[in-house]
Amino acid sequence: MSIPRWPMRSAEFMLAEVPSVAAETVYVFNNTSVIQDEVLAHRIGLIPLNVDPDALVWVDPAVDEKERYNDTNTIVMSLDVSCSKNPHAPEGATDPKVLYRNSSVYARDLKFEPQGRQAELFKDQPVAPCDPDILLAKLRPGQEISLRVHCILGIGSDHAKFSPVSTASYRLMPVIDIQRPIVGEQAKRFQKCFPSGVIGIDENDAAYVADARKGYLLRHEEFNGLVKLGRKKNHFIFNVESTGAMPPTEIFLKSVRVLKNKVDYLRNCPIGQ
């Protein structure tokens, strides 16, 4: 049985090579909050943005810096918040959210500023953070943040913020082979060794494998010799947690496309011929 190697590469590409959009440059005009400029910028950079990466083209670093960014490759967002006292706050209130206005800055405060043809392009789905409730900073009256964000296309191997997934990995299909019947009380204990639903108990009080797929393999002294645990080397169960811009299936297919492109490149490579 040959062990396929491509799933490893696929998982790798989902993490590191499938492009997605994230904040790259933050222009801070004013920041009087306690959070430092670079830390705030870092936090903004890590916010997953709900942008279809196919809607943008790559930024060409060879182009002169002034003309490098345009409406085809850059999304501009802005954040302008200032905190003030809430004049209608009830007496004796201590909660900053009641006492002040804008005491917390969230990802939803990032406002999309369409450039050029972007207003048309993103008409149906305006650019916004995937999760509007990510806390960015906390403010107190008199403090304000005013900045502009340039978001571009990038890949996860460059920086984790460009990764379209929180995590993407696979595991091998577990194989639970009951070699000698496990019955009665022992069967119940055996059932408890696995997540629920993996082992069933039939009418004869004997344990049987109901759904090995859910199972993580745990080893217990008691069942030595009774059961053989293993993994099917060519059955991969992928687990993809998208950050929100793309559905996991799309990310997976894109990773396969990246793989295919690389294979094609190698095939056409003069060295290979």
Added chain:
Amino acid sequence: MILFMIRKLYTLVAGDCAPDNPDATQHQEVLLGGFLYGMIIKEKIDEYLQSIQTQITADVTRGARVSFFDRTYMSKVLGRVNGNIGQKLQYFLSTGNLVSQSGLDLQQVSGYTVVAEKINFHRFISHFRMVHRGSFFAELKTTTVRKLLPESWGFLCPVHTPDGSPCGLLNHLSHKCKIATEASDVSQVPLALAKLGVSPAHSFAAGPDLCCVQLDGRIVGWTTHEQGKLVADALRVWKVEGGHGLPLDLEIGYVPPSSKGQYPGLYIFGGHSRMMRPTKYLPLGKEDIVGPFEQVYMDIAVTPQEIEKGVHTHVEWAPTNILSILANLTPFSDFNQSPRNMYQCQMGKQTMGTPGVALAHRSDNKLYRLQSGQTPIVKANLYDEYGMDNFPNGTNAVVAVISYTGYDMDDAMIINKSADERGFGYGTVYKVEKVDLAMDRRRGDPITQHFGFGPDEWPESWKEKLDDDGLPLIGVKVEEGDPIVAYYDETLGRTKVKTYHSSEAAYIEEVKLLGDDTADQEAQNLTIKFRVTRQPLIGDKFSSRHGQKGVCSRKWPTVDMPFSESGIQPDVIINPHAFPSRMTIGMFVESLAGKAGALHGMAHDATPWTFSESDTPADYFGEQLKIAGYNYHGNEPMYSGATGEELRVDIYIGVVYYQRLRHMVNDKFQVRSTGPVTSLTMQPVKGRKKNGGIRVGEMERDALIGHGTSYLLQDRLLNSSDYAQTPICRSCGSMLNTQMSVPRIGSIASVRCRGCSDKLEAYVKKGIYVNEADIWVDGHGVKFVGGDDTTTIAIPFVLKYLDSELAAMGIKMKYNIEPSL
């Protein structure tokens, strides 16, 4: 009292009692700052009065008119003596040097103060729980004073002492230990003693056959030894009960008669500076305050389980009471080899953490701050009791114990690149620089320098970093040589700038204008706070809370890190070889507990001595892991990040709280190609600050010789060091006698040996003809003949220096030059 002392001395000499051990906590008390200040002020006031007296006595002997009712005379006298006692105390506080006529009965004159550093909160609080034995003992060759004695149980922490020279001398108080800052009210003690049938002090009594009752070093009565024990017990019941006018912190030290033991008696203390700690008094079930003197003769059970009826009178509130604050914060320290807990106490104090809460308003010289501080998932209960969450000191990291890639050898650790990019261990260093324009100005001189731009011409580029007022823009990035503040010099009529001096770029965090005390003049001072970003770099130091420190060796890309069945990738990889010899099992337990806590969303208690042989943490947390669907033992099957295949063994992976230590490469790295040299030897200077070199010492030299790399050796020791070319005389072999001749018409300057040449006069006197071409002239115009057999050789310059030094002692060095052409 003197009789008592003489009697005790005789008993000691007769060998009937043991000498009191001055190194035991039993006989010690603590010199507190307040009392020391009081003593100093008292002495200074005394000196002040003395000098006033001398003044007046001098006036009397001189026959001047002395009147204590004359205001002008009195103020004249007072004006002639220095009455600034505050200044003297200030000097003491800032230097720690004790300037005193009497010496205040103290054993040292310096080292009384330390700066309470605010590197992180652990260090800060430790400074206030620290007791030093005295610098006199530091020089002592014997180690007896440093020994950990059982008497100090519960008063001084057995774990929290530095290793190295101050070991055992610099101790930390156990966290429940308090020091009496004022004397207790003991006025009712004699009455209570009388009620208990103690005969008064003036009654006829003597000898070691009777029990002497003393209160704070005064004899207050006599009784029999049998009675003394009962009196002590009754007193204790009364003081714990309260209501008899006896203070709770009264120390009732009953020393029973023994064969060659401590001198017997009933010693009662209520004075200040005593160490005290709370325990539970069993007969009444109430709190009793115990002192170090009495503790030795008491039976205090450590846990309620080990109380034996008829033996124990007290029980500890908690066994952790013997540990200091920091030692208590080490999770599962009862599972570690003890030196590792000591190391953690050291490292906890070097951690880049949260030094304070009002960081934005502080102007400390240097401040370290961790951005990603978290509360540990695994923490001792005391962590919350001391509110350590206000000052987080590290980050919870997923740690895999695996030998992977080889970059985790020798205590190195691999950090996940993505974890780094998401802010793992990110820190900041704040530096404050003071700019003082009045530096060269003398008192009373008019102000000639003003902050801001002047009307003259100055480079427009300055405006990139500076605002219109000449002060730096907040948030701007400055690099070496950039202007940080502009000022106008009136006398020169020119605008100048101060520049940033550090190879590391920084951001301007804050500018503070400082006026002088009277605030009636233009500000001449300002401070600039710089923010230096310090993201983790290769070479930065990290540690867990178990004395396991390591250096970041690589930031490994996420895709190449191993991953578990559930897709978890470690933030940190450490090598399994870090464990066998160090035996920090506590770290494994923390990993297990951290994993269980993270999976169930709860913080776990890591107080030492909560688990036992029958109830092991491995089982406790193992069950939790099992419920969460993980392996009972904390190890998991993992897949290689390189091949994607399963690793052959299960990997121990869990969550461990990691601290970032303040030792960072950016403060330490040292490189140099060419640079400054010392003028004496022409060898590179030493020191990172001076852009010096790194010494290739004897052992390095031995290694190079051992490897047979002679070319490399020559390169290091000669060519890259003090390589020099020097003229030398072949015939006499001297290096110092050579000199350049002065060029003349017909001959160019050449190197001649002064020692091998003769003056032309001698030739002329003898009437020998000398060819004009053979004559050379020195700088004074004296003509010489000969000495032309010279050449140039390559030597280390120190050789020439050595030659000169030897010459100064009248020793000549002679070199044989080969080949001799």
